[in-house]
Amino acid sequence: MALTPCKSCKHQVDTSAEVCPSCGVRSPGVTFLQKVFGFVLLVLIVVVGLSMCTSSKKAKAAEGPAQQSAAYSITKDDFREGRPRKVEVLLPQRLSDADLAEVAKxxxxxxxxxxxxxxxxxxxEGQTESTYWANASFDPDYKSSLIGLSVQDYQTLKxxxxxxxxxxxxxxxxxxxxGHVMVLYKKNDKYLMDSIFASGGKNTERYVGKKQADGGLRLDDPExxxxxxxxxxxxxxxxxxGENGVYMTLPPFKPVQ
Structure with missing residues (x-):
């Protein structure tokens, strides 16, 4: 049992005593300075803890959300021992070169x-060509090639x-x-078709139009x-x-403007 002088009457008391048996003062073994020191120490501990918590949150915010590969769905995955693995993938939208590489990896x-x-x-999704939009391969190094419209060109045409x-x-x-946008219009009773490219180029072709019984419009190139x-x-x-029937069908395209 450790003893210490009472802060009031100076009689020896137990350091853990709640009341001095001689004078009745409460917490006889704890002086005012000790109380102040304990309070200051507690405040410092709280401040340091809050500071560390805030710094951790800021660091996580600076890092940003964890990078994830863009969404995709595998429609075919074929592999036979001794042969290359062949995968077909459907994307919800066109990707940049960097995102395409991440998905492929x-x-x-x-x-x-x-x-x-x-x-x-x-x-x-919504691609008008039946061919691939892009290819990627590991042989063993990564390579890719773009077949359809890039993100930038698509947005330009859109x-x-x-x-x-x-x-x-x-x-x-x-x-x-x-890839390009085809615009059919009538001018001076003639049917014209403009092909507009993302680069700004444009081709114009003339057609002879003929209304069909089902409400459609047939366009023949007179040349x-x-x-x-x-x-x-x-x-x-x-x-x-063509001679063998329909070989391409394009749905209506509505640009932003």
Missing amino acids: AIRANTKFKADKTFIGFRV GLNLKAYPNRIGSWLQDGAL TSFNEHYVVDAKGNLQAW
Whole structure:
């Protein structure tokens, strides 16, 4: 048992005593300075704790959210021992080169297959071409190639201002390596089709139009002898016809402006 002088009567008391047995003062073994020191120490502990907590939150905020691969869904995953792994992927939207690389690496890593080579074909939801939008491969190093419209070119075409076509009949987006927007309009009783590219280039072609019984519009190129033509059906889709029937159908394209 440790003893200390009472802060009031100076008689020896237990340091843990709540009341002095001689004079009755409370907490006889704790002086005023000790109380002040204890309070200051407690405040310092609280301040340091709050400071550390705030710094940790700021550090996490500065780091930002953890990077995650863009969304995608695998529609086909084929692998046979001794052969390259072949994967087909559907993307909800076009990706930048960096995001495409991240997705490709995630697909390669998240599999039970042990393939030396991996080939990945990407398509985009709403894509008008049946071919891949982009390809990626690991052989073993990563390589990629863009087949359809890039993010930048797509946004450029999406933002086209078609107010210059007051007599516009319809517009369609054709994806692919030379993707462009096709605008059909009538001028001086003639049917004209402008092909507008993301680079700013434009081609104009003239067609002979003929109304069809089902409400569609057939467009023939007077300068070609091939049995190829366009048809704008009753729903506004643009169909490309050849000798073997329809080989391309483009839904109506509505730019932002």
